[in-house]
Amino acid sequence: MARQRGNRWQADVVLDGKRERKSFASEAEALAYERAVASGKPLPGAITFHQFHREHFSYLWGDIKAPQAVQFNLDALDKLIPPETPIPDISSSYIIGLVNKMKASGSSNATINRRLSTLSRLLRHAEAMEMMHRPRIAYLKETEGRERVLSRDEEARAILFFEHMGLLEAKALFNFLLYTGCRLGETFTLPKDRVRDGRVTFHYTVTKTSKTRIIPLVGPAATAWADISKLHRGHERPFGGYPRDTFRNHWNRLRDHLAPGDDEFVPHMLRHTCASRLVSKGIPLPQVMLWMGHKNIQTTMRYSHLAPKDLDMAALALMEA
Known part of the structure; x- marks a missing residue:
């Protein structure tokens, strides 16, 4: 007999000798499912993948720092999963097919792993609601991280491109990311009152590591902040007045101009470039760690190869001792 569980209704049936519980949006759907099983008729369709993630998005991701990134992953999955696909149909073999499609594209x-992570959390929630048995998801092997850095020549050409095309917001964001090393998501939530006295504060509520960091606002970054503040004078969060989708479009135009076909030419490489330049100029790794807001020194150590003179200086110190 169907019974209510929270704001949904659960059908309790026996299929192929095994007891199964499935969740439905209404009592009528649950009862219809039970009657269909008892009579041997074709089973009514379960809630679809698209319906399920729309209904449960706020519950699963409403309080995270960057829900837009999750929505971007779900939008990508919606293009691969037909809208009529019931959530229980997403099996391990089905997911392998999705991975093959994403590789082919x-x-x-x-990128595939980020989408699989979003899918995994959604299916874990469906399993908790007793709608399905969560399938096994095998994540793909990733490289240690992007190694792409921006050369000084590419930086100059990028600035010229933005100026020539009249993309002043893109130019400001480009310089701010490059000369602060901050994450893209940290810029869009940065309010005016956290930039003062030549420093910028990235509050723990918006940082990836949940720790506040304060860094100097130097040269092009200071100019970029002044420019975006003028362009969005009435906006409490100046970069927030520049839609992410618009920036993504502007960035793709820049990539097509400077580095067509280079899939590592992404905004995050500006952060990587900032860290690389700090280390190559001899800034000690613990200070780079603080500037970048890394959670641990191991993350910063990936840049250590850019400071080859460190061991030479250590050898010299031994000889002089």
Whole structure:
């Protein structure tokens, strides 16, 4: 007999000698499912993948720092999963098919894994609601991280491109990311009162590591902040007045101009470039760690090869001792 569980209704049936519980949006759907099983008729369709993630998005991701990134992954999955696909139909073999489609489209392993992570959380929730048995998801092997850095020549050409095309917001965001090393998501939530006295504060509520960091606002970054503040004078969060989708479009135009076909030419490489330049100029790794807001020194150590003179200086110190 169907019974209510929270705001949904659960049907309790026996299929092929095994007891099964499935969840439905209404009592009528649950009862119809039970009657269909008892009579041997074709089973009514379960809630679809698209319906399920729309209904449960707020519950699963409403309080995270960057829900837009999750929505971007779900939008990508919606293009691969037909809208009429019931959530229980997403099996391990079905997911392997999704991975093959994403590989064929040119998606990187890192991109595929982010989408699989979003899918996994959604299916874990469906399992908790007793709608399905969660399938096994095998993640793909990723490289240690992007190694792409921006050369000084590419930086100059990018600035010229943005100026020539009249993309002043893109130019400001480009320089701010490059000369602060901050994450893209940290810029869009940065309010005016956290930039003062030549420093910028990235509050723990918006950082990936949940720790506040304060860094100097230097040169092009200071100019970029002044420019975006003028362009969005009435906006409490100046970069927030520049839609992410618009920036993504502007960035793709820049990539097509400077580095067509280079899938590592992404905004995050500006953060990687900032860290690389700090280390190559001899800034000690613990200070780079603080500037970048890395959670641990192991993350910063990936840049250590850019400071080859460190061991030479250590050898010299031994000789002088």
